[in-house]
Amino acid sequence: MQRILVTGGAGFIGSHLCKRLLDEGNEVLCLDNFSTGSRRNIRPFLAHPNFGLITHDITVPISLEVDRIYHLASPASPVRYQHQPVMTVRTNVQGSLTALDLARATGATILQASTSEIYGDPEVHPQTESYWGRVNPIGPRSCYDEGKRCAETLFFDYRRQYGIPIKVARIFNTYGPHMEADDGRVVSNFIVQALAGDDITLYGDGSQTRSFCYVADMVEGLVKLMATPESFTGPVNLGNPHEVTMRELAASIIRLTGSRSRLTFLPLPQDDPKRRCPDIALAKRELGWEPRIPFEEGLAATIAHFKKEGRD
Ligand code: NAD
Numbered sequence: 001m002q003r004i005l006v007t008g009g010a011g012f013i014g015s016h017l018c019k020r021l022l023d024e025g026n027e028v029l030c031l032d033n034f035s036t037g038s039r040r041n042i043r044p045f046l047a048h049p050n051f052g053l054i055t056h057d058i059t060v061p062i063s064l065e066v067d068r069i070y071h072l073a074s075p076a077s078p079v080r081y082q083h084q085p086v087m088t089v090r091t092n093v094q095g096s097l098t099a100l101d102l103a104r105a106t107g108a109t110i111l112q113a114s115t116s117e118i119y120g121d122p123e124v125h126p127q128t129e130s131y132w133g134r135v136n137p138i139g140p141r142s143c144y145d146e147g148k149r150c151a152e153t154l155f156f157d158y159r160r161q162y163g164i165p166i167k168v169a170r171i172f173n174t175y176g177p178h179m180e181a182d183d184g185r186v187v188s189n190f191i192v193q194a195l196a197g198d199d200i201t202l203y204g205d206g207s208q209t210r211s212f213c214y215v216a217d218m219v220e221g222l223v224k225l226m227a228t229p230e231s232f233t234g235p236v237n238l239g240n241p242h243e244v245t246m247r248e249l250a251a252s253i254i255r256l257t258g259s260r261s262r263l264t265f266l267p268l269p270q271d272d273p274k275r276r277c278p279d280i281a282l283a284k285r286e287l288g289w290e291p292r293i294p295f296e297e298g299l300a301a302t303i304a305h306f307k308k309e310g311r312d
């Protein structure tokens, strides 16, 4: 039994991770300030004897005894992280310093939830970990992209300077139950619109691509990464290499929901990456991991979640 801290544990991925770690018999401390997460996501665990909730802002230092840290605290949806960009930078830079200082003080292994946004609008396709990326340092997405890039720098500098055990996961677009209906990400937007019979909002001409990983597969990848030997730090891509255009995504969701929604085209946001797809050879080799859930199966489960939420 390990004592595991999950920062951002009340969020979309964090809440699934907390459940998985509790199911494995660990003691789980969920630290969250509920800025983008939700109490509803963790309500089922509140009475669990091995679950603890710490309502706290990760930018503020904290002292705890833990064996492992999954550091997920950060807004992730472009709409949310651009709403308060200074806070986004602060959370990713100062928040990572807090988490790393805690790891240093306790000797805990710490895993960073980094992102495919490290690669920006990439010239290399699919993206490999050796690619340094093409990121605009002063655009509307920079608070997140550069915040996450600086966080990776801090992780590797804490390793170089203090020798702490680190793991860095570059997470590609992830979807599934517990996404917030109104957080502006494409899968939740399209499903909510399709279920309501509203127009589906395609940005640009809908030819841009993403590669979507079901959340259960992502949690499996994060747990496997944490279990690797200390010599393996990453960064390692975690994502599903099944690449789709946003038009194809809209068509799948319309078909699976039986919706009569129509497509409407809105301007493409500035710096929106045109193509994104992970090369997961490193994860396959070092973690023995690859996604298992087929796209339409994951979409069907996500649609069922939003239908249920609509009824509750
Ligand atoms: P989310 O917004 O659902 O969860 C983030 C959680 O962090 C929320 O519960 C939020 O309240 C909490 N949080 C934010 N700022 C905080 C602060 N200052 N102090 C304490 N808690 C704070 O997002 P998610 O999709 O679950 O993403 C989790 C992590 O994975 C993030 O670090 C994100 O950057 C990374 N990631 C996610 C995706 C994806 O597709 N979901 C892709 C790449 C990377």
Ligand code: UDP
Residues within 6 Å of the ligand: 077, 078, 079, 173, 184, 185, 186, 187, 189, 190, 201, 202, 203, 204, 206, 208, 210, 246, 268, 269, 272, 273
């Ligand atoms: N997008 C869209 N309609 C929406 C929301 C998003 O066409 O209602 C597009 C967006 O422009 C991007 C892709 O879907 O090209 C993925 O957007 P999301 O915000 O989910 O995540 P990103 O990968 O851009 O961080």
